[in-house]
Amino acid sequence: MAAADKLYFIITAKPPSPNGYIKAGEICFIDKQRFDSKQKRNETKILPVVCIGTSFDVLLNKVILQQLTRRSAELLLALESNEERLLALRDAEALEEASNLPEGSQVYVELKKQWLKGVIRYIGGITSYSSDPITGVFFGVELQGDDKGKGQNDGSYYHKTYFTCSKNSGIFAPFTRIRPVDHKPSAPPLQFQSFLSVTSTGPLKVGDRVTFLGDKNDHHGMVMAIQDSADGKMVLISTEKDEEGKQGGEMLVPFDFLIKEEPLNKDDTEKMDTSQGSEMGGITDSDEITIGSLVQFLEKTLRYGIVRWIGYFPDKPEKIAGLELEDSGSGVTDGIYKGKQYFKCPPYCGLFVKLSSCRPDDRFSGVKKQFNGHSDLDGTSVSVEQENVPPIRTEDVSKRLIGKRRGIQGHCNSCYMDSALFSVFSCSSVLDSLLFKSTEHDTIQSILLKNIVNPLRKNGFVSERSVMNLRKQLQKREHCPTYTTDEKDPEEFLSLIMQEILFLDPLLKLCNQSGHIKKEQSCYYYQIFMDYNHHLVLPTVQQLLEHSFYSNSLKLAEVPACLILTMPRSGKSFKMFPKIIPSTELDITGLLVDGPQQCVLCGQLADQECAECFRDTVFSDTGFKYFCVACSTQVHSHQQRRCHKPSKLLLPQGFSYSPSSGSDRRTPPREKLELFAVLCIETSHYVSFVKYGPQDTDWIFFDSMADRVGEIDGYNIPEVCACPEVGQYLHMPLAQLANQVPREMEGVAKRLFCDGYMYLYQSKSMSLYR
Structure with a gap:
């Protein structure tokens, strides 16, 4: 577990969705290094956070999250219920005052609706050992004067002494039951520049713009009326789009599920694109681009829009085009620049760019466009297989899957997705329920099934265009501008598909056995966290999982059909262990x-x-x-x-x-799971190993970018090769394997043992469609 000073602490200030299993009021955290990496890639709309009391990531929309200082998180964590935390969160002054209270302060402490006078003798946690980075902070108070003897203890809690006082003169209380005797107005609460875009805490009124997190999409709209009902306070909002993404209407929404939007910052409304368009062959002041023209321009990727205005700004010498962007919500303005309305479009849909950066949208030009050495219109770049195809059988792997131009073709940092998809679907059906379960996001599911999985299983090859289609849909769905260009983490991609897009039931149910009440938790994959109190040198996956469960007081509530494990490491460089031995069988009997x-x-x-x-x-x-x-x-x-x-x-x-x-x-x-795939990473490039048959030597290695033709305008050549040597190393005695020099290992085996990142296991007895 990362040290607390290397984490950002967060509270879920709003429910994720009306039906979300993560509730409002949960204290969470995210690794600073991990967040900073995502921020550099402009990918902070959906964040992988860990809720206190669990040891796995959950993907949450940043708009429902509010950043906390470490001390505030500790104080709120001491409160028993989420409702109490949310109520206390509103009193920023009391929270700030409690954060600055030192030991020795004279206070009033509330007990059974009476306020008793005392002195703070202890500030800190009163819980037993926990693997969480923080614990709830309580105030230990010694009662004074006439209130002596009216307390609950002598400074001890569960047989551990935190301070000493006479019998029944001690009380442990959270900050909400503490008031300074000399109650002076505290300083204004610190205004943290939160990376989480904390929403406005001002009162909601008619005319305010709001966001509503629905089951399928985010809704944006304006408050029309606020009314009371039998179910509580309800708000009538006028939405810009309905649940299907079409023209919106009026919607009645519970007050608690609305988030007030902050107005556009002045800097945002005045932001302009400054690209010169030199690589685009831009057209300067041409009659070909006029009001209403469909155009494209280059930022990090091609972007598209409709010209709504052309002209000059008083402070800019170049001719400017005002665009309404094709991707709704990806702009910075509604047509206003420095207080003047130049054109009208929905909020966050407009952008001002130099006219010289634009050229006509060539998607509608009827001209064949070359893309990665393949023509868009030659009929071979995107394969579609309507008929459902089962996983490739053991006897068919050699003729259908092994060789150059086999597997999934990589393009533009897609290796994380290529490797994940190949590992999950090429030779296993354990997650095929993703492909057939009823879902509202049928476009993404259809691309996954008909353009990727079926062609892979039938022909042994998938063009990069098919994967790019999936990436574009995910980018559109998540409003993330870098999904088609930048590298992501495979576990975040799989969790996004399973949790946010196709709504698959969580793969894992864990039982947290710390404390007196056992809590059941659900997740899609498990991140192995290791404390430093271990003696493992050349660990197996079996040992790592057991140690992680032990140190985090976890057990499995049931046998999982699929178990996805990620190894202990920091980023893509630091590895806790130089080698990890894959356990081909994972005995989980003792973990139940x-x-x-x-x-x-x-x-x-x-x-x-x-x-x-x-x-x-x-x-x-x-x-x-x-x-x-x-x-x-x-x-x-x-x-x-x-x-x-x-x-x-x-x-x-x-x-x-x-x-x-x-x-x-x-x-x-005995309950056992079998290893069916391993994703490996070295120098930011993902590859995968797949166990495709029952024999020890039935292993294949996949690299979506094994070779390349051409330079900038070229394309990658994927390759799948047999690697029977993997089985030979896996059955070596441990002492002999420990003495193997990685660079001298045969074939590609070194990458499996030294670069293993994600291990995928399946249960034969539980692998029917979920």
Whole structure:
């Protein structure tokens, strides 16, 4: 887990959607390095954040998030409910005042609706060990004068002493139950320049512009009326677009799901594109471009729009074109420049550019356009397969998939997407439910199925144009201007497809066992976090997963059909381990919260679990340690383990343990997942390995940019090659494998062991369509 000073802290100030399983009032965080990287790529509309109490990312729209200081996050985290946090968040003055209260301050503390006088003796957490970067901060107060003896403790909480005072004179309370005795108006709250575009906190009134996060799309509109109803306060808004993206109308929305938009900044309304269009062969002051012309201009990518105005600004010598952009919401103005309206268009849809930067939109010119060595109109650049095709069979891989110009053709930083799609769909059906489940985003699903998956499985090749079509749709859906140009993370891409676009049920259900109440969490992939209190040198994926679950107090609530794991690393350079051994089988029996477990010594049905024995290698090198009663008694009679506190297991229905007859003699079944693909990264380039058959040597290696023809105007050549040597290394003894020099390993095996980033596992028994 990253250190707290390397994180941004956030609260979900609004619900993600009316049906979202992440609630408003959750305290979250995001790694600063990760966010800064996304900010450089202008990709901060959807952010991968981690909610406190979980260990996995969830993708949330930045418009519902509000940045916090670390101290504010700690104070709010101490409150029991999300509702309390949201209410406390509104009182910025009290939050700021509590942040600056030192020990020794005289305060009033509320207990059972009475305000008692005391002195702050302790400020900090009162919870047991947690892998979260922060814990809730409480105030330990010693009651004074006539209020002595009216408290709850002597400065201790759950057998741990945080300060000392007389009996029943101590209270631990969150900041909402603390008031300074000398209550002076605090300084105005600090105005943090939040990267999260914190929405206006002013009162909502008729005429305000608002955003409403619907199940399918973001809606923008204007408040028409505010009214009370039996279901609470409702707001009538006039929307610019309906749920299908067509001409909008009026919509009645719950007050809590509306976000007030800030007006355009002055700098934004005056922003202009300054590109010269030299690479575009721009036309200067030509009669060919007039009001109403469809034009294109070059920024980082080609952009398109309609000319609404042509003329000169008083402070600019060049002739200017006012454009209404094709991609709604990607502009900076509604036609106003320095307070003057030059043309009218919806907000955030307009942009002023130099006329010399524009040329006629050649998508409608009827001229064949060369793109990456292929013609748009030659009929071969985009393959469409209407008939559904199953994954490639083991016996067909060699003739259909192996060779040059096989796999998915890469283009313009698409390797993360190429590798992810190839890994998931070429030889596995575990996530095929994505392709067929009912969804409103049928365009994206259709491209995924008919233009990518079916052609890959039938012909063994997918043109980069098919992937570019998918990238364009994702860019349009997310209003992210760099989805067609910049590199992303494969786990974010897969989560976006599964969670935000096609609404697949979460693949994982985890049970958080820290604290007194077990919480179930859902996610789409699991990021392995490692504490530094381990002795792993050449770890297997099995060991890494077990250590991560152990240090984060997690168990699996059920057997997943698909388990996607990402390895511990920082960015694309730092790796915690120089080599990781892929576990071809992942035994998750010991990771299940409610499954029959096997005694690590005698193999019979286990009755107890010992957390303290987890790191004890006397029994085995891996796994949580489970014992039957007899073995547990023997193990914990040793003087080194007498202080251990084994916990009793809840035996599943059908299994029993009787003191008279002993342990149930049946051997509990093992739950195992099989590895079917690995994504690897080296110097910002993703490749993948796929296990396509039952034999140890049935491995293939895929690189979407293995070769290239031409330079700037050229194109990439993908390649799939057999790599049976991988199986040979995987079955080497550990000591022999540790002595292997990476650069001397045969074939491409070095990349699997040294550059492994994402591991994909599937359950044969659970791999039917979800």
